[in-house]
Amino acid sequence: MKDRVKEFEQTIATFYNAPYAVAVDCCTHAIELCLRLEKRQVIVSCPKHTYLSVPMTLEKLGMSWLWSDEQWKDYYYIGGTNIVDAAVYWERNGYISGTLMCLSFQFKKHLNVGRGGMILLDNEEQYNLLRKMRYDGREDDTPWAEQDIDSYGYHYYMTPEIAYTGTLRFNSAEVNEPRKWSYADYPDLSQMKVFK
Secondary structure, three states: OHHHHHHHHHHHHHHHOOOEEEEEOOHHHHHHHHHHHHOOOOOEEEEOOOOOHHHHHHHHOOOOEEEEOOOOEOEEEOEOOOEEEOOOOOOOOOOOOOOEEEEEOEOOOOOOOEOOEEEEEOOHHHHHHHHHHOEOOOOOOOOHHHOOOOOOOOEOEOOHHHHHHHHHHHHHHHHOOOOOOEHHHOOOHHHOHHHO
């Protein structure tokens, strides 16, 4: 069953031309894991026009952050980091070298499996850390009770069933033209009561 997740990771990594891919349960958690990995103490920025879970994640992590007026298309950086919110981005060979690129497979996205996300990256050390972080601090290939868990992790892994659905739907997504998204597809979050 775990092979299905690895197969889906490899399929997406190959499509985007990324050395590594880490499948997770949603793009929001992909962004959260990357922020936790980076452990930045700087003030980061978040576009006013994005999905509301992004600033909520910054709040959840207790980060210092501010709004930006970025008029992005296809993807954007979490300002002050190398983390790319590419939830709506579908582009062959589209991986940006040196980044932690976070994808979504939510039901409105081009390759939709209902729920799911992935982190694309080119740093092997970060890849190994993120694999453990997404899976309660455990290694994938050994029963957890047989492991001496040495780091904290989160219950953010992609299930084999979701990964298998992604693999089955990939060929159709690969040949169909994706919708192009931009900041204009989202409301101004800075005007919502929750963020005032």
